[in-house]
Amino acid sequence: MLTSLRRCTLAIALAAAFHFALLAAPAHAQSPKRIIIDTDPGTDDALAILLALNSPEVSVEGISVVAGNVTADMGFDNALGITALGGRCDIPVAKGAERPISRNLVIEPFWNGPGGLGGAQLPAQRCKPDARFGPDLIIDLVHKYPHQITLVPVGPETNIALAVLKDPSIVPLVKGVILMGGSITGGNVSGAAEFNIWGDPEAASIVFNAGWPITMVGLDVTEITLVHDPDVAELLKNAGPEAKFAAAVAKFQIGLYQGSGFPGGAIHDALAVGGAIDPTFLQTRFMHVDVETDGRYARGQTIANRHGTVDKNVQVGDHWETVGMTQVQPNVNVAVGIDADRFIKFLISRLQGK
Numbered sequence: 001m002l003t004s005l006r007r008c009t010l011a012i013a014l015a016a017a018f019h020f021a022l023l024a025a026p027a028h029a030q031s032p033k034r035i036i037i038d039t040d041p042g043t044d045d046a047l048a049i050l051l052a053l054n055s056p057e058v059s060v061e062g063i064s065v066v067a068g069n070v071t072a073d074m075g076f077d078n079a080l081g082i083t084a085l086g087g088r089c090d091i092p093v094a095k096g097a098e099r100p101i102s103r104n105l106v107i108e109p110f111w112n113g114p115g116g117l118g119g120a121q122l123p124a125q126r127c128k129p130d131a132r133f134g135p136d137l138i139i140d141l142v143h144k145y146p147h148q149i150t151l152v153p154v155g156p157e158t159n160i161a162l163a164v165l166k167d168p169s170i171v172p173l174v175k176g177v178i179l180m181g182g183s184i185t186g187g188n189v190s191g192a193a194e195f196n197i198w199g200d201p202e203a204a205s206i207v208f209n210a211g212w213p214i215t216m217v218g219l220d221v222t223e224i225t226l227v228h229d230p231d232v233a234e235l236l237k238n239a240g241p242e243a244k245f246a247a248a249v250a251k252f253q254i255g256l257y258q259g260s261g262f263p264g265g266a267i268h269d270a271l272a273v274g275g276a277i278d279p280t281f282l283q284t285r286f287m288h289v290d291v292e293t294d295g296r297y298a299r300g301q302t303i304a305n306r307h308g309t310v311d312k313n314v315q316v317g318d319h320w321e322t323v324g325m326t327q328v329q330p331n332v333n334v335a336v337g338i339d340a341d342r343f344i345k346f347l348i349s350r351l352q353g354k
């Protein structure tokens, strides 16, 4: 009895030591996680891209641009400028879908300001564009690095859905998807829906039902993770070109959101990249999430099933009766909590640039 107890204690101690060693190892000591950013830059997109470019834990293998916050043309030009600013013209940047799959395009000059970047000025230089169509770049890279690519969509899901429709064989070859979009506690473009999902709900439905591991970083966490004036001041200390640009974007976000009743500026997309870099920023819950594509009031809502069941009803004579419950399978890790202060400190330190 004592012997087996000692063995058990030793096993637990060894397991704990191993676990601690894993936790203690800096993330960048392991090989970088390969990511593709699918983006509509876009103010917060710009910060998300710069965060990734300044983070050794991830290797940005490609950037695909989608229409959303701004037109695909404007987003493409911005993406080529942001990668130039980050000194990373080795990264392929490809233009993708110019409109949603079956909806009119709605862009957001109100929320993204002049140039789609809140008036922040990019240097004049641009990287050379990749000639491929955005979804084709995604397909090529997933086949080049099977089981290694994490997709980080931070705009409407159009490019990702088109890639899945064109080549479904990529689905089991993708390591995971961590997307900015959705909400389970109310929307921002409507009472129900968040912009990226609302913009192309049919595409989002394809992505959510594809069968790959998904983490949804939605308004539930992005609206409580805000930058403030002292963060801008911190960025401007000994600022190089990247930090000056990031500070201008952050300042725009603060003004914009404070005008909407928030105590600081949201930087939504940066959280998806942050979650790819270090998943411990987020607390998640595995739930079944459906995307509303037919809604009268709820177009683009991401509807999470808290209990993992729906009622089972059968017809009895002229009416129906609930006779039990049917299980639904979870498909999405929903971010329900965030270590906001730690993330903002991390973000600002990385945006200080090289």
Ligand SMILES: [Ca+2]
Binding pocket: 039, 040, 041, 042, 044, 045, 068, 069, 154, 155, 269
């Ligand atoms: Ca975006």
